[in-house]
Each structure stands twice: as structure tokens, then as C-alpha cells.
Amino acid sequence: MGAAMNPPSMSEAKPAVNRRKGRVQLLLILLGVIGPMILATGMYKLQFWVPEGRSYHGELIGNGQTRADLGVQAEEERWQLLVTAPKDCAVDCQQLVYLARQIQIGLGREAGRASHAIAAAQPLSSDYEAKLTREYPQLQRYPLDLAAFTRTTGDQAVPQLWIIDPHGNLVLRYDPSVKGKDLLNDLRHLLKLSNIG
Template identity: 40%
Template sequence: MSSSDTTPVQPGKPRGQLKLLAIFAVVLGPILVAGVMAKMGFMPQSNTNRSDLVEPHILLEDWQLAVEPVGYGSPWRILVTSPQDCLDACMALLHEARQINVALGREAGRVEHMLALAAQPTAALQQQLEAEYPRLSRSMLDAGAYQTSLRKHPQEWQQGPQLWVVDPLGRVVLHQDADKPGKQLLDDLKHLLKVSKVG
């Protein structure tokens, strides 16, 4: 009797079926898990921003704010708005906007800080702004248009001075809550500058 007659025959079917099942599990498993998570409401949060995203969107022209330049290659803006005079809370936000701009380091040249008031500033305020914020851009804000554009947004955004981030195309993209630290807006702005191709 030859040695080939004594070699046991390996069954090929079960091994092939296991490989096929493994391939199906790898392909269909994640799809089934995602479907179950979606049905049960366990969707992970994909937002990475720590500041408030402005939705529905607002454009600077909605506030009748004359800002130049706007478009590709224009700067990002850290904008302080005040529908009244620029008093203590407004001045505190201006200081924060400048600190955020400085903290951007080598990216600071891509960003400018800006003030938009609904009322003409007094001579004393103009002198103070020129002395303390010589690089501050200023513009006039239409109070009625400003309030109208904010009707679909949180009530607290409509009261007093506010801090915003505006992209180079003139879209208001982020809002900084007064009760959140400015570092959150700084982190979000750094991320936007890193991924941005427009300014």
C-alpha cells in the first residue's frame, strides 16, 4: 500500500464557508451596527467647534455693514457688535478680540479685529479707541437690520455687545457666548485658519 493511500483527505468546504462568512462580517457588520445606532439615537456628535455655530447663516450685508475687502484673499475678522454705545461690556469684548488676534501668533496677519456700532461714537470714545486699539477697524451698523437678522437666533445674542467671527466672504460663522472663555473661540478660529482656503 502506498503512502498516498493513508493520507487523510482534508475537507475543503467548511474552511471556504468560514472565509466567506468572515468577509461578509467585515463588510456588513459596520453597516448593521451603524443602522442599529441610528435607530436607537446613539449617533456620535460630529461637531468639533466649541463656540456657537451661526445657523441660519448671516451675512455682513444683512447688517448693512460696509466692510472692504470681502472675498477670496480677504482677512478673517473678529467682530464686536454693539447696537448701543460702546460701554464697559463692549470695551471688554474689544480687549478680548485683540487678545485672541495676538494669540494667533504667526496667523495673526490673516485676521483683523473690528468694531461695529449702531450709534456714532462720541469724541471721547474715538480718542480712547485710537489710543488703546490703533489697528482696530471700525464701521457703522444698522440697528434695525441687525435685530431683524437675529430673530431666529437665541435671545441673548440680540442684547448688548456680541463677539463674532466673520469669514473672508463676509459670512458670520461663529458666535462667542459671554459665559464661555475666549480660548474656545481662539481654538475654533485656529482650526478654521488651518483648513481655510479662502483667506
């Protein structure tokens, strides 16, 4: 008769249990570190569980587009309120130019962190140009490359107002129906969060 098999002693079983326990702890730590990154990537790529609420009033531009993609060649190291006029600068466009200046003034002590500008695809009328020179001495003027603008925005015939960060990135876009208070609140919020410009 062969020797009876001895059950493992307590001292032999303990390392196996400890090893299993250690693996479970390592797995939990890895899930705690990598899990949120996987979840966040999935939420971004697949657009699920994205909150409906938002604290801004314009259209958020989060795709890395820049002022140059709009067809505007400019160097500005401050936040900028840029009005684009793909057609002539009529009533809506002129209202946005006025609003951009008022918003900059409304920033008060922070006004030096922002500028206002217009980029027009067509020359401005001589009357309006004279008014801008007289009443808007700090307004910057740029030509608008209509082909680049159309490529970036689609067929946008209406004037728009853009908030652009000091690196030239497009941040928010507004149409002519924007309320000045909403725009001012958005820009103040951006300046509060930003340590650039």
C-alpha cells in the same frame, strides 16, 4: 396526444440567471452610490442622527447669512473678529473689543490672516474713541444698521463677537461670557482648515 413540453435546456436557463444576477449587482451599485446621498439629505433636512458632540465653542451660523445681513457694510478679505454693539459700547462691549484684539495677537504668525473690528449703532463716547485710536490703531470701525441687525438676530440688546470668513459669511457667534482660550482655539481651527484668507 400532443407533444410533451420540453424543459428549458441548461444553455437557455443560464442567460436568465445571469440577467437576474446583473440586475441585482446594478441595484447594489446604485444603492451604494445614491443611498448615502439620500441618507445625508434626510439627516440634514429632518435633523436625525446629528452628533451631539462638537469641536467649537460659539454658536455655529450655517444659514448663509453675511456681514451685510448684520447691517454692516464692509469689505474685508481676511478672517474678521467683529464686535457688534446694538446699544452703547459699555463694559461687556469693551471687553469683547479687547478680547478680539488679544485673539488676533494670540494667532502669532497667522495674525495677518485676521482683523478685528467694531460695528456700533451709536457713536462711541469720546473717551473710548480716544482710547481706541491710541491703543487699538488697527481696529476697524463701522456703523451698525440697527434695523438690519434686529431683523437678522432678533431683539439682541447685548454686544456679540462674530467670526466672519473672508467671503463675508458669518461662521460663529459668541456672547460676552466667552473665554478667550476657547475663542482662540476655534479661530485657529478654522484657519487650519481653511485655504482662504
